[in-house]
Amino acid sequence: MEKIQNIQAGWLIDGSGDAVRENMLIRMEKGTFREIRPVCASEPPLGNFLDxxxxxxxxxxxxxxxxxxxxGTADQEIREKQLDADFSEMKTVISDHLKQLMHCGVLAVRDGGDYAAHALRFRDECADPAEIRVCIKAAGKAWRKEGRYGRLIGRPPGKNRNLAQAIAEESQTADHVKIVNSGLNSLKHFGKETPPQFRPEDLAAGIRQAHEMGQKVMVHCNGRLPVKEAVEAGCDSVEHGFFMGKENLWRMAERQTFWVPTAITMKAYAQQLPSGSAEAGIAQRNYEHQLKQISRAKEMGVPVALGTDAGSLGVFHGRAVAEEMKILMRAGYSLPQAVQCAASQSMKLMGIPNRGRIVPDSEATFIAVKGKAENITETEKEMLLFLSGKQIYPASV
Ligand SMILES: [Zn+2]
Structure with missing residues (x-):
């Protein structure tokens, strides 16, 4: 029988949103947390101990x-090549991204789609758990309306087929369904909204179909009407949600619909576009507007899961997670609350309930970052990564 392993942690953020606790003892057995409690000064030295x-x-x-x-690179040549790559080239690209994610302590991802369903194929053909330690949840190709935004990540249902039929016929092997229900944020006119892509009844039928297949639905939507119709149609998460407005936040708080704000995308645009340009200025204003919406969402009790839209210009796989956590903190979340969004809330949305918290009986999958809790979002920190109680990065000693 495997022995109990004991860890003394200087600081602990358990993923519940509760305050940081100091000097804690964590006991694990068979890859599961058994006991978490303050270190007791008078207890005898423990065996199998990691300090x-x-x-x-x-x-x-x-x-x-x-x-x-x-x-996330700004190198246009690389970006264009990636949009035209076949699966054999794409395997290396995806594998590199997963390594970058792991090195930043990210062990689960929800892919929002690509035009060739490369990520879904990678999950099926290449994600050997002995090699790839990141749990991949993939949508395959997203669904969009003919002639509207989303060509790089999905396709329309096609002729003589509505959204629900298309989902029933082609989304069975996906982990979740991605629907695009608006355009992108304008970088020319601040706050310009685009109309919904799908009729409300088609959207609702599509979401019902996905739910019947046991899949959650993530909906790309910005602006009041596209978000309203997505929430009322019963989507599981609103993606981006720029300029959705207060009424939608109320709606989402009431229904406990998840919001994945991806605020870093606009911050990155503001940094990547030519400094002083009108577009960079609008990207910055979009970002600041989103910060206000996030603060409001927190006050109203909207569940927020952390997502970055990594792969977008200037948004890099892995390190974008700490960046988005800092953005949540700028909007009023405490550090433990930002961790909660990035861990237990995201895992809940992704259907991985046994990860994301350091509590008895959950899987002992965690990271240890060198230094005090308040410094963990700093980049290039020394980090150890444990999967089911075993150190996997750096290679176990
Ligand atoms: Zn996306």
Missing amino acids: LSDYTLLPALADAHLHLFMS
Whole structure:
């Protein structure tokens, strides 16, 4: 029988949103947390002991919205190549992204789609758990309306077929369904909204169909009407949700619909576009507007899961998660609450309930970051990664 392993942690963020606790003892057995309690000064020395008293422990993180087929690079040549790559080239690209994610403590991802369903194929053909330690949830190709935004990530249902029929026929092997129900944010006119892509009844039927197949539905939507119709149609998460407005936040709080704000996308645009250009200025205003919406969502009790849209211009796989956590903190979340969004809330949305919290009986999958809790979002921190109680990064000693 495997022995109990004991860890002393300098600081602990357990993923529930509760305050940081200092000097904690974590006991694990068979890859599961058994007991979590303060270190007792008078107790005799424990066997099988790992001293992490100068580390902060927190649950492994998740990115609930990214695109594994694209890199965040601003190098136009690389971006174009990735949009035209066949699966054999794409395998290396995706595998590199997953390594980058793992090195940032991200052990679960929800892919929001690509035009060739490369990420879904990778999940099926290449994600050997002995090699790829990141749990991949993939949508395959997203659904969009003919002639509307979303060509790079999906396709329309096609002629003589509505959204629900298309989902029934082609989304069976996916983990979840992705529907695109608006355009992108304008970088020319601040706050310009686009109309919904699908009729409300078609959207609702599509979502019902996915739910009958046991799949959740993530809906790309910005602006008041596209978000309203997605929430009322019963979507599981609103993706982006820029300029959705207060009424939608109330609606989502009432229904407990998840929001994945991906605020980093606009911050990255503001940094990547030519400095001083009108587009960079509008991207910055979009970002600031989103910060206000996030603060409001927090006050209203909208469940927020952390997603980054990594693969978007200037948004890099892995490190974008800490960046988005800092953005949540700028909007009023405490550090433990931001971790909660990136861990337990994202895992819940992704259907991985045994990860994302450091509590008895959940899977002992966690990260240990060198230093005090308040410094963990700093980049390039020394980090240890544990999967089911075993250290997997750096290679176990
Ligand atoms: Zn996306």
